[in-house]
Amino acid sequence: MQPDLELVRIGETESFKAWEHGYPFHTVRWHFHPEYELHLVCATSGRYFIGDFIGQFAPGNLVLVGPNLPHNWVSELADETTIPLRSRVMQFTEDFVSRMIGCFPELAAARKLFKRSSSGVLFSQTTSERVADLMRRIVLATGTERIALFLGIVAALEADRYAQTLTSQHYLPDPSGFMSTGINEVLAYINENLTEVLDEATLANLAGVTPSTLSRSFRRHTGQSLTKYVNRLRVTLACQLLMSSDFATVTDVCYASGFNNVSNFNRQFLGLRGMTPTQFRRLLLENKSFEEAA
Numbered sequence: 001m002q003p004d005l006e007l008v009r010i011g012e013t014e015s016f017k018a019w020e021h022g023y024p025f026h027t028v029r030w031h032f033h034p035e036y037e038l039h040l041v042c043a044t045s046g047r048y049f050i051g052d053f054i055g056q057f058a059p060g061n062l063v064l065v066g067p068n069l070p071h072n073w074v075s076e077l078a079d080e081t082t083i084p085l086r087s088r089v090m091q092f093t094e095d096f097v098s099r100m101i102g103c104f105p106e107l108a109a110a111r112k113l114f115k116r117s118s119s120g121v122l123f124s125q126t127t128s129e130r131v132a133d134l135m136r137r138i139v140l141a142t143g144t145e146r147i148a149l150f151l152g153i154v155a156a157l158e159a160d161r162y163a164q165t166l167t168s169q170h171y172l173p174d175p176s177g178f179m180s181t182g183i184n185e186v187l188a189y190i191n192e193n194l195t196e197v198l199d200e201a202t203l204a205n206l207a208g209v210t211p212s213t214l215s216r217s218f219r220r221h222t223g224q225s226l227t228k229y230v231n232r233l234r235v236t237l238a239c240q241l242l243m244s245s246d247f248a249t250v251t252d253v254c255y256a257s258g259f260n261n262v263s264n265f266n267r268q269f270l271g272l273r274g275m276t277p278t279q280f281r282r283l284l285l286e287n288k289s290f291e292e293a294a
Contacts (some may be wrong), residue, residue, distance in 0.1 A: 182207030
């Protein structure tokens with residue numbers, strides 16, 4: 001079974017992404033992405049799949065997954081069960097790792113850790129306990145504290161002498177092969193053309209299927225409709241633009257993030273963020289003023 005491509009959006013004001021999610025969740029499926037991922041299970045148990053490795057996980061399971069390495073954690077729960085916090089996750093690019101090590105020679109020893117992640121690395125319980133609080137804090141951290149926490153996490157991972165490599169010796173992920181499937185081509189096309197008009201017929205033609213087949217396949221792969229998926233990505237982009245000083249008005253952000261009218265933009269933003277774009281920007285400015293005053 002071919003893994004699905006996950007589109008990881010790291011904000012323009014961020015070096016890496018740090019977030020958390022419950023269960024069920026749309027990324028809980030067999031998938032891959034070009035970014036590194038550090039994944040900490042906070043609740044539930046079940047089976048996890050890393051490349052050609054299959055194992056049992058429980059709370060405290062801490063794994064570093066390398067770029068394009070397929071992975072999934074499947075919780076063993078009764079149907080309709082929901083968990084508010086299942087995992088905490090950090091995602092970051094190869095370019096970020098290279099530049100970070102280039103800036104800080106002291107991090108040279110971490111090269112081995114990141115190279116090893118191409119096979120997936122499971123960390124010891126001691127390291128997991130040490131990292132758990134850092135990952136809890138980093139989700140909400142800002143500024144230099146965020147960078148300090150990231151470096152603290154890398155230091156803890158690099159120092160773990162009991163970490164285990166997961167995939168078999170000769171397993172190699174094949175991103176070119178993964179990308180050849182129709183739905184992944186569609187996902188990549190959406191990512192590259194997010195602010196353009198995205199026509200369902202064009203996307204279906206790209207995948208080599210009918211629009212109705214694309215609709216069913218897209219919902220099965222992402223857990224949501226094509227329209228909802230695109231709107232979610234565009235609202236995420238809008239948040240990044242609202243945090244930038246390059247866009248003077250909310251209307252500018254509306255069109256720059258791919259929406260074609262302000263009323264729909266406001267409605268989608270409110271539905272996904274619980275506030276309007278104007279309120280979001282005002283809160284950002286208030287927070288900035290508070291930090292400057294402090």
